[in-house]
Amino acid sequence: MKRTITLLSVLLYAAAACSAALAAETPLDMPVAQPGAPKLTIQEIEEAVENLNTYIGGYPPRLSSEQQRNQVYETWKRALREARRQDKARPGSEQVLHLLAELYRQGHNLDVRTSADLAVETIDSCLARFPKSLGCNFSASYFYLSVNPKYAPKGEQALLTLRGIFAPDVNIEVERGLVYAYVMQQRRADALKQIDYYLTLEPGADWALQFKRGLEDGEIKLQEE
Numbered sequence: 001m002k003r004t005i006t007l008l009s010v011l012l013y014a015a016a017a018c019s020a021a022l023a024a025e026t027p028l029d030m031p032v033a034q035p036g037a038p039k040l041t042i043q044e045i046e047e048a049v050e051n052l053n054t055y056i057g058g059y060p061p062r063l064s065s066e067q068q069r070n071q072v073y074e075t076w077k078r079a080l081r082e083a084r085r086q087d088k089a090r091p092g093s094e095q096v097l098h099l100l101a102e103l104y105r106q107g108h109n110l111d112v113r114t115s116a117d118l119a120v121e122t123i124d125s126c127l128a129r130f131p132k133s134l135g136c137n138f139s140a141s142y143f144y145l146s147v148n149p150k151y152a153p154k155g156e157q158a159l160l161t162l163r164g165i166f167a168p169d170v171n172i173e174v175e176r177g178l179v180y181a182y183v184m185q186q187r188r189a190d191a192l193k194q195i196d197y198y199l200t201l202e203p204g205a206d207w208a209l210q211f212k213r214g215l216e217d218g219e220i221k222l223q224e225e
Contacts, residue, residue, distance in 0.1 A: 028112045031077040033084050040082040042095060048079040049102050056106040059146055073110060079103060097126035098135030105143045119143050127158075137162050141177050149184045156181035172201055179211060188215055 040048070055062050055072045063069045083099045090096055101122045107115030123143060126136035137158040144155030159181060162174045175198050182191035195212045199205060213219075 028073055028110060030107070030112055030114050030118075031081060034081050035088075036085065038082055038085040038089055040079075042086060042099070045079055045082050045086065045099055048075065048082075049099060049106070052076055052079065052106055053102075056109045057142075059109045061109050069110075073112075076103065076106060076110060076112075080107070092129065094126065094130045094133050094136070097122060097129070098133065098139060101126055101136055101139040101143075105139055108143070109146075116147065132161065132165060134162070134165065137165075141174075141181075145177060145180050145184060149186075152181055152184035156185070170201060172198075175201060179208070183211070183215075191215055 052072065052075060055068075056076065061069075061072075063072065080100075080103045083096060083103055086096045087093070087100060101119060104115050104119035104122055108119055119139075120143075123136060123140045126133055127140060130136060140158035141155045141162070144151040144158065156178065159174050159177045162171060163178075166174065175194070179191055179194045179198060182188075182194055192212065192215055195208050195215070198208050199212075202208070
């Protein structure tokens with residue numbers, strides 16, 4: 001799946017890039033499923049996924065060396081195998097589907113073969129069964145807004161669902177994500193309106209002000225790499 005790079009994504013992930021993000025030299029293999037009872041609890045897998053997000057929760061991954069990349073890959077493989085075992089033991093579990101969605105999403109950031117397709121399959125399956133799932137809607141927004149713009153409507157829909165779930169409270173992460181969704185869809189007016197709303201929640205946010213200037217000046221454009 002071709003990944004789209006935008007000025008927005010460059011700004012959002014500048015901190016990660018500045019921490020010596022390592023571009024994947026060669027794609028990694030999807031691990032083979034291993035039968036047997038789970039050796040990690042659901043909670044332990046959740047902790048592993050959370051820790052992995054430090055390194056491969058976004059793109060580009062925050063990796064400083066090939067050695068670190070290999071270490072993260074080994075940790076990711078173990079977490080995925082255990083999540084798959086839990087899926088066999090608890091088929092149809094929303095919690096497990098969310099963990100698998102996150103792991104496949106992380107795998108795509110790490111450049112693991114077939115991760116993107118499996119992320120799509122798992123996210124869509126989870127949302128078909130559990131349309132109001134907080135976890136799977138967040139996974140959908142992160143994933144679908146980090147790949148090709150043709151998937152951006154699915155990311156937007158996930159964010160709008162989350163907005164409805166949180167209402168009347170406001171989730172700032174959801175509102176930030178909607179800026180990205182509108183930019184990716186070339187919806188300039190909607191993006192500017194959303195940025196203005198976001199700035200009422202976080203006045204003076206540098207990234208939002210930069211985006212606003214870029215949109216007003218016509219400097220933000222989508223391009224495929």
